Amino acid sequence: MDKLIKKAAQDLALAKNVVALTGAGISVESGIPPFRGKGGLWEKIDPMEYAHINSFMKDPVTVWNVLLKDMKEIIDKAVPNKAHKGLARLEELKKLTTIITQNVDGLHQLAGNSDVIEFHGNFVWQRCMKCNSRCKTSEVDLSCIPPKCTCGGIYRPDCVFFGEMIDPDHLVRSRQAASACDIMLVIGTSVIVEPAAYMPVIAKENGAKIIEINPEKTPLTNSISDYIVMGTAGHTLQNIVNQLEILIES
Ligand code: NAD
Numbered sequence: 001m002d003k004l005i006k007k008a009a010q011d012l013a014l015a016k017n018v019v020a021l022t023g024a025g026i027s028v029e030s031g032i033p034p035f036r037g038k039g040g041l042w043e044k045i046d047p048m049e050y051a052h053i054n055s056f057m058k059d060p061v062t063v064w065n066v067l068l069k070d071m072k073e074i075i076d077k078a079v080p081n082k083a084h085k086g087l088a089r090l091e092e093l094k095k096l097t098t099i100i101t102q103n104v105d106g107l108h109q110l111a112g113n114s115d116v117i118e119f120h121g122n123f124v125w126q127r128c129m130k131c132n133s134r135c136k137t138s139e140v141d142l143s144c145i146p147p148k149c150t151c152g153g154i155y156r157p158d159c160v161f162f163g164e165m166i167d168p169d170h171l172v173r174s175r176q177a178a179s180a181c182d183i184m185l186v187i188g189t190s191v192i193v194e195p196a197a198y199m200p201v202i203a204k205e206n207g208a209k210i211i212e213i214n215p216e217k218t219p220l221t222n223s224i225s226d227y228i229v230m231g232t233a234g235h236t237l238q239n240i241v242n243q244l245e246i247l248i249e250s
């Protein structure tokens with residue numbers, strides 16, 4: 001057994017308020033590619049060209065064809081993996097209180113977590129740009145691109161495009177959660193995109209321990225992080241939670 005997996009379980013056993021900050025890496029084992037890194041979507045398309053709100057407003061047909069159609073197909077069929085389930089179990093064990101996620105796939109809620117702050121919104125829903133009504137992405141008809149609401153308005157995903165503001169309520173709630181936790185788990189994120197990247201700093205300044213789970217080092221490693229458990233999210237979290245359950249029972 002990896003020493004750091006045991007150490008993480010021991011730290012969690014003592015913790016009362018754990019917050020997780022998650023990124024695209026936690027959903028890789030659910031078949032959703034990350035944006036950056038190996039196999040990432042950004043290797044194929046330029047984000048500034050296709051994931052910017054100005055591009056969507058100018059040419060929704062192209063953005064739907066090049067980016068959103070594929071995202072819908074992938075996210076429609078994705079299910080929570082061992083990492084999402086591990087975090088749901090940590091909530092059941094009354095350790096984890098809040099997840100701050102940069103992901104838009106809705107898999108934390110599907111796994112059963114109840115307090116999920118979605119910094120970048122949600123791809124599980126589409127919003128009509130004319131009447132503002134919402135429709136499940138899985139139910140949107142793509143036989144006509146861009147898909148349209150019954151009122152004739154174009155559907156856009158309920159997530160934050162580049163060039164759009166993050167909901168200020170989400171920022172306030174995330175800062176509160178980060179400053180109140182005693183452990184922050186930073187899972188599957190390269191911690192580059194602000195303001196999510198700032199949350200571990202807030203947690204650290206308020207006395208929390210920062211534990212990373214990632215197969216690669218990040219800018220937090222050897223600086224803000226107390227330690228990194230190197231490995232894929234599913235396998236690593238499952239092992240940590242198993243160890244924690246043994247500690248709680250003994
Ligand atoms: P990111 O910056 O969070 O980078 C991905 C990270 O995941 C890297 O550090 C990588 O080492 C790590 N990783 C890769 N495989 C892993 C695994 N199996 N287990 C644990 N960690 C793993 O994410 P990004 O791809 O640069 O995305 C930037 C933005 O786009 C974020 O807001 C992100 O959430 C969003 N996005 C969301 C989804 C989704 O909803 N699933 C998918 C792609 C991108």
Ligand code: ZN
Nearest residue numbers: 128131149151
């Ligand atoms: Zn409408």
